[in-house]
Amino acid sequence: MRKLAYLGPEGTFSEEALRILAPDAERLPCSNVAAALDAARRGEAEGAVVPLENSLEGGITSTLDELAWGQPLIIVAELLLPVKFSLLARPGTELGQIKRVITHQAAHTQCRAFLARELPDVHVIAAASTAAAAQEVSLPGSPYDAAIGAAIAGEHYGLIEVASDIGDRSDTVTRFVQVTRPGPLPKPTGADRTSLVAYLAEDHSGALLDMLSQFATRGINLTRIESRPTGDGIGQYFFHFDCEGHVFESRVGEALSGLHRVCADVRFLGSYARADGLSPQIRRGTADHEFAEAAEWLDRIRGDGA
Amino acid sequence: MRKLAYLGPEGTFSEEALRILAPDAERLPCSNVAAALDAARRGEAEGAVVPLENSLEGGITSTLDELAWGQPLIIVAELLLPVKFSLLARPGTELGQIKRVITHQAAHTQCRAFLARELPDVHVIAAASTAAAAQEVSLPGSPYDAAIGAAIAGEHYGLIEVASDIGDRSDTVTRFVQVTRPGPLPKPTGADRTSLVAYLAEDHSGALLDMLSQFATRGINLTRIESRPTGDGIGQYFFHFDCEGHVFESRVGEALSGLHRVCADVRFLGSYARADGLSPQIRRGTADHEFAEAAEWLDRIRGDGA
Amino acid sequence: MRKLAYLGPEGTFSEEALRILAPDAERLPCSNVAAALDAARRGEAEGAVVPLENSLEGGITSTLDELAWGQPLIIVAELLLPVKFSLLARPGTELGQIKRVITHQAAHTQCRAFLARELPDVHVIAAASTAAAAQEVSLPGSPYDAAIGAAIAGEHYGLIEVASDIGDRSDTVTRFVQVTRPGPLPKPTGADRTSLVAYLAEDHSGALLDMLSQFATRGINLTRIESRPTGDGIGQYFFHFDCEGHVFESRVGEALSGLHRVCADVRFLGSYARADGLSPQIRRGTADHEFAEAAEWLDRIRGDGA
C-alpha cells in the first residue's frame, strides 16, 4: 500500500484533500510543507499532498518556493477543495467566553469579518496549521479558548463547533496538488494543465514579454502566473506558470522548448488532469496534427526544397 | 508636526523605515498593516509606512490586498531597508537554554538555516510582528525564551542579543512604502517608479498579454508584476504592477490610459522617486518631446490633412 | 464648376471612374499619373482621379510613389471599378487579320490567356494607357491592327468590339482614388478607411513589427500593406498602409501618433468612406468613449492621484 505525506497533524484540510485524492493511501502527517515534500524526496513516502494556492489568500509561498528549489518533484494530480472554517472549543465553551483564539495565519485572514463582528476584543495567536491549533486547544491547561479550523479537526480533537462556516466568503477554495518524484507522466486527458517554473535570463530586458510570447505564439492560455523573489534582491523574480494542455501535446512541448531557450532555467512541474475538467479551445494551427503536418513539410523542403 | 502610522509596536523594521523616510514625523504604532492604512484613510495620521515586499519572502500580501481594495491611498516614497535578524532574550539567557522562540512568520522563514543548525529542537511560535515578539519575551512570566527580531527591538525592550545577523542570507532587503490619501503627486525626478493595480476584463482571453503590450508598445519596462486572487475562485486574479517612469511622462500616461481601456478597472497607486535612483533608458520614439511632436502632427493632419 | 484631372485621353478606365465619383466635374485629361497629380498640386485642377491598385496586378506603383513623395495630396474618396477589356479595331477588321495589338502593359497581362488562345502569334506593343492605344488604332495609317481597352474607348474613337470581356478573370476590379490638396477632411461615416505612408527609422531593427503593433494595440485592422523601395538600395523600403477607421476616431489618431513616434517619417494620405461600406468591429477598449473615459481618468490621477 502506498504512503503519502501531508501537512499534518490529523484534521488539516490537507488530510481532507489527501483522503479525496488517494482514499486508499497510508497517510504520513508532517509538521510543515517542506517536511512533507522532503518525505517524498527522500522516499519515506511515495508522494505528498500540499496546498498550492487559495482563492482568497493566493499562492502558498512555502509550497511555491519548495517546488522551485531543491530536488525536483512533479505534480500528478490536483484538487479544488472548498474551505469551511469553524470556531472550535472545548465542550461547554460559549462564544462570550472566548478571549484567546489560535489558528493558522491564513485562516485568521479569511475570518476577519466574523472576528471583528462577534469577537472584537479577541487575541489571535498564529499556529503552524489549523489542525495544530485545534490540537493545542484540546490539551489540558491550554492557554487558548478556541481554534479556527476545519470541522473535521474539531471532531478529531474532541472539540465542539461554537460557530460554523465563519469565513468571510462562503465560496473559498484551496487548490491542492499531489506530487511525486519524477517518473512516468500522467496520460493526457484532453483537459490538462502544465505547471512550470521559469527563471529570467539576467541580461535580457523585456524577458517577461518574451516568455509570454512563447505561449501566445502557440495559442496557449496561461491559467496562473505568479512571481516570486529569487532572494537576490528587490527586483529579482522568478515565475510560476500554469498553462493549458499537456507536455505531450505538440504546442505545449514547443512552447516549453521555447521557454527553455529564452530563459536562464526552466523547471518542469508536471502535466496532469485539470480538476475543473475544462478543455482548452485549440486555436487554428496549433493542433497536434497541424504540428505533424508542418514537421513533415519542413522535412520535405529541407530534403529537396519542394 | 505631521504624524505617520506604522506597523508597531516600537522596534519593528517598519519603525526603522519610518524614521529614515520621515525623521521628524510623529509616529503612530498600529497593530497590523490594515490598521496602519486605515489610520491614514481616516485622517488619524497623515500617512503610513508599510512593507510592500521582501527580497526573500516576496510580496507582503496584506499590504498588496489592502492597497488594492478599500479607499484609495497613493505611494509617495519608497525605501529599501536591509533586514538583519538577531536572537533576542532576557539578560542572562544562553543559547543552550532556548527551547521556545517567538517571532513573525517571515522572520522564521528567513532564519530557518540558523535554527536548524543551532537550535534543532526549538519550538517556534508566530507573533504579529518581530517587535511584538520581543515585547512578549520581555514580559515577566513569558512562556517564550527568545524572540527573533531587529536589534533595535532588543534595545527597546531590554533584551540582549544572544546571536546576531542570523538570517540565512545577509543581503535580505525589505521595500517599504510611504502612502498618503490622494493629493498632489511627487514631482518627477527622472528616476521614478509608478505603481498600479489592474483588474482583467472578464470576457477577454489573452488579457494579460494585452496588458503587458500596453507597456511594451510605449517602451516601458515593468519592474514588478504580482498576481493576487480576486477572491472569486481559483483562476481569478488581479495584478500589481510597478513600472519605470512617472505618470506625468507621456509614455507612462498613455500606457496607463491604454490599460484603463483594456481592463475592467485600474487603480493608480502613485508615481514616486525610485529608492535605487536608476534612470530608465528612454527608447526611441517614447520621449516626452516625441509625444508632443506626434500630438502636434496629429492636430495638423486632423485639421487639413497636411 | 470644379475640374478634376485624370489619366487620359478620353476613354480610359480613369475617366469612367471620374464620371462615377464626380459626375458634374469638368474633366482634365493628362498623359500619365504624375501629370494628373501635378495638375492637382499646381491648382490647375481641384483634384485628380487615379488608379491605386488592381485586384490582379496589385499596387499601381506610379501612383503609390507619386503620393509618397513630392507635395502632399490627400485621398477624399475611393471607388471599386470592375474592369472589362474588349479587343477594339477599325470597322471591318476580323479576328484572323489581327497581327499587331497595342495596349497598356497591365491590360496585356490581364488578357494573356485570351491572347495565347486566340492570337498566339500576335505582337503586342505597350501604350501609355488603354485609351491612348485605342486612339492610336483609330488614326489613319496606324501600324496597329487592334487595341485592348474599355468598350467606352472603342465608342469614343469609332472602333468596333472584335471580342469583349477578354480578361483572364471576369471579376477583376481596379480601386481608384480621388485626391485633392490638403484641406478639410471628409466627415467620418462609420465605415471609413485611412491611408498613410511610413518610413522606417533607419537605426531600428524589428521596426516593421513595431509599426504593426501600433495598430494591433489599438485594435485596428490593416486592410493593405505594400512595401516600396526608398531608392537607397536593395533592402531599403517604405510602406503604404490602409487601415480601418477615420483619423478623427481616437484609436486611429493614437495609432497614427504612435507610428509618428516610432518611424522616421509618416505621411498622412487621408481618411475617407470605404467603397465597400464595411464597418469595422470595434474591439473592447478601443471605442471613442473608452478613450475619452481613459483620458478623464488620467487627468484625474495626474491631478490628485485618485
Next chain:
Amino acid sequence: MRKLAYLGPEGTFSEEALRILAPDAERLPCSNVAAALDAARRGEAEGAVVPLENSLEGGITSTLDELAWGQPLIIVAELLLPVKFSLLARPGTELGQIKRVITHQAAHTQCRAFLARELPDVHVIAAASTAAAAQEVSLPGSPYDAAIGAAIAGEHYGLIEVASDIGDRSDTVTRFVQVTRPGPLPKPTGADRTSLVAYLAEDHSGALLDMLSQFATRGINLTRIESRPTGDGIGQYFFHFDCEGHVFESRVGEALSGLHRVCADVRFLGSYARADGLSPQIRRGTADHEFAEAAEWLDRIRGDGA
C-alpha cells in the same frame, strides 16, 4: 555543360547577371520572365536567371507572381547588379535629332529626369526589354531614333552611346536570382537568406501580425516583405517574405513550420547565400545548439518529468 534560361534577347541586364552568376553556362534567351521560368520548369534549361526586385522600381511583379504560382522552383543564388543606362542610337545620331525613344517601362521611369531635361518633347515607346529596344533601333527602317538600355546592348547591336549613365540615380541596383527545379539545397554559409510565399488563412483576422510573430519569436529579421493580390478581389493579398538565415538552421526551420501551421499555405522558395555577405546577429536562445539543448530537455521531461 549546363544551360540557363534568361530574359533575352542578348544584351539585357539579365544576361549580364547570368554571365556573373554562371560564367560557364550555356545561355538560353527567352522573350519574358514567364518563358524563362517555364524553360526551367520543363527541363529545357537547368535553371533560369530572372530579376526579382530593383532598388528604384521595387518588386518585379511578373517574377514574384510566376514564382508564387505554378510548378515550384527554388532560388539557389542571388546577385546585386548595379544598373547603368545609356542612350543608344545608330552611328551618326546626335542628341538634338532624337524624337522617338523606345525602352522598357522600368528604364523609362528611371531616366525620367534626364529625358525631361535633355529631351523634353521626346515620345517614349515601351518595349519588352531594354535589349529588345536596342535591337529594334538597330533594324533598318526602324521608326525609333534611340533606345535606352545597357551599354552592352549597344555594343551588341552596333549602336553608339549618345549619352551614358543617364539614370536619375547613379546607385540603382537590381537583384537577380538564379532558380532551379527543387533539389538539394545550397549548404548554409552563415550568411544566408530564405525566401518564401505565404497565403493568409481566410478566416483569421490579425493574420499578418501572427505571421510576423512566427519570425519575431525566433529572433529572425525579415529583409523583405511584399504583398501581392491573390486575384480574388481588392483586399485579398498573399505575401513574399525574405528572412535572414537558412532553413537548415533550427530557428528558421521552426519559424517556417509555425508559418505553415498558421497560414492557408506556404511555398518555400529556397535558402541561399546572401549577395551582401551579411551575417545575422543570433539572438540569445535562438542558436542551433540552444534548440538542440531545449529538444533534449523536452525529451527528458516527457520521459520522466525530470
